[in-house]
Amino acid sequence: MGNIIETKKLCKTFSNGGLQQHVLKNIDLEIYEGDYTIIMGASGAGKSTLLYTLSGMDKPTLGQISFNNKEITKMTIDKLAQFRRKNCGFVFQQTYLIDSMSVLDNVLVSGLLVNNNKKEVVKNAKEILKKVDIKEELWTKFPTQLSGGEAQRVGIARALINNPKLVFADEPTGALNSKTGKDVLDTLTEFNNKGQSIVMVTHDIKSARRGNRIIYLKDGEIVGECNLGKYIPNDKERHQKLSDFLIKMGW
């Protein structure tokens, strides 16, 4: 599989009242098509910053990011918005659904941005909602009327409606209980198994187990990488390999 994203010497520095904080330091990274890439690390290691920088939501201070061999670092804000709508899907920890819109509208608001064929988008949205196990009677409900797991699955449906090349997930189970968290992870795994590339930030080992490639960040630098191969439920050997890796990383 070829790479979707490639970064060269990626740096991100935040300035706060003259105080400079180097959050990402010379990151060279490739994200491959079809992979379920997990970014792990302690709090403040730069995981979320790396995720949002890779997705074009935030601009790096230095370095280069190429998406499908096209550099995105020099794109204007509007070009980046257009880039994101076509290529990226986002699943956030807090779901960030729009409270004033129904479940179906939350998915369509993303779909109709890319595809003008309303009939087709509506059909796709309904199909994808069914796929993420959101029952039809919930489609007209508002996000505040859903459970945390349901809301997150709607978030996944919204992320996937435009068939993005890459889904970025930032702690998607962070605000969920273990049962609903598992359902969400199952949904993401199912899509990955069908070929959807995913990059997920987590510090939850259960979530990390779903990935085939683990990248470990420490103080803004990639300090380790582990290839687990495709996720197989209840694969103890795979679980052990991940545990060993994380212990080695000092997790």
Next chain:
Amino acid sequence: MKSILLAKSNLRKNKGLSICIALLILIGAIFLCVSCLLVFDFQKSSYKEAERLNASDAAIYSSGNAGNITKEYIDSIIPDSVSDYLYTEGLFVQTSIKFNEGEVTPYVNFIKSEALNRNISKIEIIEEDTSIIDNYIYIPYHIHTGGGINIGDTYEIKFPTNTYSFKVKGYINTIYGGSYNMNQYHMLISDEDYAKIENDNPTSKSFTLYINYKENFKDTSILKESNKIVREIFIDKNIETIVAPLNTTIESRTFLSMIFFASFFMTVIIIIGIVMLMIFNNISNYIKENMKNLGALKAMGYTTKDLKKSLLFQFGILTIIGLVLGIICGYLFMPIITNMLIAQSGIPYNLKFNIASTLITLIVISLFVLFVVMISIRKIKKIEPIIALRDGIENHNFKKNHIQLDKSKLSINTSLSLKNMFKNIKQNIISFITIIFLCFLMVASVTMYQNFSREPKLSLLTFEIADGIVSVDNDIKEEFVNDLKNDKDIKDFKYLTSYMMHDKDFSPFVVYILEDTSKINNKDNCYKGRHPKHDNEVAISGKYAKENGYNIGDEIEYQVGNKKYSYLITGFIQTTNNSGREAILSYDGAKQLINIDEVSSVYYFDSNLKASKIIDKYNAKYGDKIITTVDFQELIKSQLSTFVGIANLMVIVISIISGCIIVLVLYLLMKSMIYDRRYEYGILKALGYKTTDLVIQNVLAFMPIIIIATLIGTIISYFITNPYIGFNMRPFGIMKCTMVIPMDLSIISALFIISISVISTILMSLKIRKIEPYNLLIGE
């Protein structure tokens, strides 16, 4: 102390909002302060001036031919109710005098220098050039302020026998005889000139009585008591006199300021209403936006009382700043208005610090703000620290998913705009109400501009409209009428004269006599019923009818000398002159009381040429047989000059204020809306929406309401402006207002409101640019 610190920190954090609220309070304070100053200072200053000059309770003026009325005679007829009076002599002439670019035709009364020494109804020199010692004249201050005549100018007064030329030496201040509104100008000349003119014109001798009564009578009683004197003089000496009570004189001189105040007051109410609505909305938003902070403060141990005190302190500071600056601006703005009003009243006015106006402005606005703040901050009590810290207290009460994206046939951006429109219902209602009221203010101000400045609506201010008026000696009446009939330059003409009759109380009544009422140009004149057709019919002024309980179908008695006749009231006319004591009789109707051949023959004409050319033509032909001529358009132009200034000022002020209010209101609404929806914008940006998409959505979300409100506001204003202005002008005798509502200017006003709103919405929506999805999503 902790509340003060909190308030200070809030003010620092919400600079834009604080400035806006202070500005809105400032605008409200300016308008309220100016209104109060007009009522409590300007209006009262006229009465104070009257008191200072020891103006009598009433004045009785005679016209010419009064040489046989002596002080001794007046002593013999003066009633017991009079405490003291002053008899003064004068030289009377009704003549056209220069006023602005044109001429007016008042009664001019020359008085001698001894008038400066009198103690009742004093005359005071306001300004003079002592270097002018010969052939001088002191003119009333009004001829300077309203008529534009200055010291050093040459001023001509035409008597039937001669035209006398003077040099203006100074201006005099006098309550009676100082304004065209009372139709009396007293002019002071040297004793030598006085003697010469008296000698040249023996029939011009007149007198004026300044009378004080023992009791503190009201105007109606003053009129009644004074009429006893008028009746005696008429019966004994056959001389007509006019009574002018003090209050009526001052009211007629400050008539314009009252109209201005009436228009201004509605503006003040609307602006204060909008200001209070915005303060209420902003405090609510402030509490909503700062829910977490307020929750945190409560968690730290701050009580509801502490938080309420801090908000009261915060809005108190803004109110004080807005009020102080507003009152200062009000005082600075006041001379612009009063200079125009003095031009009409001719009563000198010096703006001084007025405690009542200042206190009323301070107290009214402070109480309003306090009331609104107290209502708004009630919500603080409900804040539970834990709930507020977790999510803030938000009520998700989406009853309906407006514009479902799967069913909408519109583009995604338009659909989202409409969704936002329904979501911003609170902001939209506020914008809707604000714009409706601003439309009304704009239409009302352009209507005033149209009818007083652009194309003066003369029918509101005068009994009849024509191009010119010629009064001829009765000897040449028939020949003159024949000439008018055969003159190709005359479009139409009518006989229309006036005669002083008396009502049953012997109060004077100006009665217009018309040969053919169907020829009247002023179709607004008779607003109810019809003009008199038969010899037993009369149309009286609606103001007089209302004040004295007359209805159409009732009978009213008039008398001339000992002759009396009861006429049937057929209609009501509107008039702003003579305190409404005016009526219309047909030619035959007038014959019931007077010998019409003894009344001067006055003809109103409409011509194809300029009126002055027609007047010149007949002056050349008939010479001395022409008694008076009036170039009507010039006369009206002169009289309207002060109204024009006021109307123009109104349009400018209302446009600027409306523009400022729209900008401030939209700024506050958009700011809170963008803050409210910052996460939504962040999410949409993360999903790939461009800033331009979101700005367009925002603008489109506000536009329908702004356009609908402007449309509805302009249409409603079109229908209610006349009743509203009419209601305000009722006390001045205009019972039915038929002002032309200028369609073009109303459309321009509507477009102005829409343009300002669109530009403001776009500029303020650009704040969305600053929202970065990343910062919001990571919780910054």
